[in-house]
Amino acid sequence: MTTYDQGFRAAGPPPPAPPAATPARPAAPEGSRLARAWRGRPEDPRWARPALWGLLAVTTVLYLWSLGASGYANQFYSAAVQAGSESWKAFFFGSSDAGNSITVDKPPAALWPMALSVRVFGLSSWAILVPEALMGVATVGVLYAAVRRRFSAAAGLIAAATLAVTPVAALMFRFNNPDALLCLLMVSAVYCVLRALEDARTKWLVLAGVWFGLGFLTKTLQAWLILPPLALVYAVCAPAKPGKRIGQLLLGGLAMVVAGGWWVAIVELWPKSSRPYIGGSQDNSFLELTFGYNGLGRINGNETGSVGGGGGGRNGGGQWGETGIDRLFSSDMGGQIAWLLPAAFILLLAGIWLTWRARRTDTRRSAFLVWGGALLMTFATFSFMSGIFHQYYNIALAPYIAAIVGMGAAMLWERRSTAAASIVLAATVAVTAIWSYVLLNRSSDWHPWLRWAVLIAGLAAAAGLLVASRLGGRLALGVAGLGLAASLAGPIAYTLNTVDTPHGGSIVTAGPAVSGGMGGPGGGRPGGFPGGANGGPPGMRNGNTQGQNGTGTGQNGTGQNGTGQNGTGQNGRQGVIPGGQQGGQNGGQNGGFPGGGFPGGGQSQQNGQTGQGQQGNRQGMMPGGMGEGGRRGGGMGGLLDGPSVSSKVKAALEKNAGAYTWVAAAIGSQNAAGYQLATEDPVMAIGGFNGSDPSPTLAQFKAYVKQGKIHYFISSGGMGGMGGGPGGGNGTSSKISSWVQANFKKVTVDGTTLYDLTQKASK
Numbered sequence: 065m066t067t068y069d070q071g072f073r074a075a076g077p078p079p080p081a082p083p084a085a086t087p088a089r090p091a092a093p094e095g096s097r098l099a100r101a102w103r104g105r106p107e108d109p110r111w112a113r114p115a116l117w118g119l120l121a122v123t124t125v126l127y128l129w130s131l132g133a134s135g136y137a138n139q140f141y142s143a144a145v146q147a148g149s150e151s152w153k154a155f156f157f158g159s160s161d162a163g164n165s166i167t168v169d170k171p172p173a174a175l176w177p178m179a180l181s182v183r184v185f186g187l188s189s190w191a192i193l194v195p196e197a198l199m200g201v202a203t204v205g206v207l208y209a210a211v212r213r214r215f216s217a218a219a220g221l222i223a224a225a226t227l228a229v230t231p232v233a234a235l236m237f238r239f240n241n242p243d244a245l246l247c248l249l250m251v252s253a254v255y256c257v258l259r260a261l262e263d264a265r266t267k268w269l270v271l272a273g274v275w276f277g278l279g280f281l282t283k284t285l286q287a288w289l290i291l292p293p294l295a296l297v298y299a300v301c302a303p304a305k306p307g308k309r310i311g312q313l314l315l316g317g318l319a320m321v322v323a324g325g326w327w328v329a330i331v332e333l334w335p336k337s338s339r340p341y342i343g344g345s346q347d348n349s350f351l352e353l354t355f356g357y358n359g360l361g362r363i364n365g366n367e368t369g370s371v372g373g374g375g376g377g378r379n380g381g382g383q384w385g386e387t388g389i390d391r392l393f394s395s396d397m398g399g400q401i402a403w404l405l406p407a408a409f410i411l412l413l414a415g416i417w418l419t420w421r422a423r424r425t426d427t428r429r430s431a432f433l434v435w436g437g438a439l440l441m442t443f444a445t446f447s448f449m450s451g452i453f454h455q456y457y458n459i460a461l462a463p464y465i466a467a468i469v470g471m472g473a474a475m476l477w478e479r480r481s482t483a484a485a486s487i488v489l490a491a492t493v494a495v496t497a498i499w500s501y502v503l504l505n506r507s508s509d510w511h512p513w514l515r516w517a518v519l520i521a522g523l524a525a526a527a528g529l530l531v532a533s534r535l536g537g538r539l540a541l542g543v544a545g546l547g548l549a550a551s552l553a554g555p556i557a558y559t560l561n562t563v564d565t566p567h568g569g570s571i572v573t574a575g576p577a578v579s580g581g582m583g584g585p586g587g588g589r590p591g592g593f594p595g596g597a598n599g600g601p602p603g604m605r606n607g608n609t610q611g612q613n614g615t616g617t618g619q620n621g622t623g624q625n626g627t628g629q630n631g632t633g634q635n636g637r638q639g640v641i642p643g644g645q646q647g648g649q650n651g652g653q654n655g656g657f658p659g660g661g662f663p664g665g666g667q668s669q670q671n672g673q674t675g676q677g678q679q680g681n682r683q684g685m686m687p688g689g690m691g692e693g694g695r696r697g698g699g700m701g702g703l704l705d706g707p708s709v710s711s712k713v714k715a716a717l718e719k720n721a722g723a724y725t726w727v728a729a730a731i732g733s734q735n736a737a738g739y740q741l742a743t744e745d746p747v748m749a750i751g752g753f754n755g756s757d758p759s760p761t762l763a764q765f766k767a768y769v770k771q772g773k774i775h776y777f778i779s780s781g782g783m784g785g786m787g788g789g790p791g792g793g794n795g796t797s798s799k800i801s802s803w804v805q806a807n808f809k810k811v812t813v814d815g816t817t818l819y820d821l822t823q824k825a826s827k
Contacts, residue, residue: 160752178192199245
């Protein structure tokens, strides 16, 4: 009896032999790599490798389909990509503009592939987004390889397909946030750790460290979230002596520090006067950004300079929703990632139970511990973190869930002749079908037949799986196929809806609008502000239901410092977020951000029309326009999405553009990004993403103006028009705005207010 059989003896008889219809085929000749690539391993059934290539082809089409409809997607990052394609210095630092005034609030690794693509193919939506889609296809392929090595080809295919159709994965692999690259790097790192666990070869652990280091340069400390469970599993389960294991882990850690630290060292040692300001920090330090705003601040909510000024809120979640074990199952999160989350937990327990008596170095058990540890660590962090948390962050969970589902389902299917395995497999399918019904019911008007079809098919498959061992081979496979189809039908439907819908802005979500959605202050559909129905601001009805009703007005909205009804201000402005500094009474004057003034403060736009955004009721557009002729305002007044720019404004900014370092300056990175992408000329983002970074200072801005480096200051549409950002920065943006307004000539171009910084205002 083999060691493997000894480890499984207590769980029941050995798995049945494979059906005669799929005999093992002879090995491909040595050296025939092309044949091996097409046909796969000798022990694989004939259909396995063609099925993989077919899955990758379908995934490629899925992720590329109508990709250009999203335009520049998140203009915040697209502007930095454009800058990096024009300036190698901007490329290296991740600057928001080619004039290198300020960086994005992340390290630049995620920008590099897109910037190189734009350098080669020119600035376009496709040049920016195709690299992201290809990263998604690569992630699906690496996940297959990772699962297939210790399990069957069927397990790898199930895992890969599950990842490909996870709604939040399909969303982010078609978007330009850093999460696509981070997901690829994390799956690659896990693959390398699993390879190292097979024979304790140091090179695989060192390579894993390299991926973790590059992950840090993609999204800082989030990349290291799964390090503890992976290191612990290797320290315990690797087939080497304890001393060697510890030494290998130290070498892997060294590789990680080098791969991620070289850039940090250069940035920290570079003279601050000759590099861009580190966006998101309050003291121009990448280390402060890493451990503050992007580090501990995400855990405890004390994010200086963030929207609302930082600080954890009530119920442990503040502006970003209530924390707790059920957070990822809630209305706004569940449809993104939680379809197979209950199944993953069940199958993880089953996999560990079945491998419990295996030897210490058993690679199947190690695989469950590695993927399961990554899942549990990420799930716990996301469930209880009090800082900024968006729905799309959940892509980090997608490969871990998919791997466990593939491994667990395949292992139980192998042992379906035992009562325990068949019961657990049937229960998993039944729970998934019932949970899918619940999730689909949250969008009750969206294909209402689907939830019933999923429920009925899933329960029927579960009943069949109870007696699968007594059925004929083809009938049993048919039952298993029905269960798999029922389990994936909901995610597939959400994913197809996601692919068919353009997405833009800083906060995006997958699938149709749901009732009771929370989100964060947001520009993407359907997640908007906490407490808003269908993702709208608190008290707003249907704030951004698939781009429809995106301009709803407040309805008894409540904030920390007051209540307002319909948010109507002194000049008839509607749609101001209720609960501002003085609630509905002064909604048009004070901006009305929950708990305080809206970013930008000061005098908000008077007589502003209801904002329409770029595509007509663009998803998540903030009512009120936030600018003269609010139709050009970006999401939440330019905070969450860039404005559309008319041809006349574009022509005005481009006139004599070569004579200036920056053709314009605007408050907030998103606001500046819209103008920069329209002109392809540098636009200074005052205050960084939130308008709250102390960059540039008033003295620095005055010096730039005196030197003739900036042509225009853009008032309309940006962070409330005139004023500073929320929290942090000592009101730098507000001071600059006031100084410009008092000293320079005001010019109105096609409804957009510009201040010509080369002409003094007439007294």
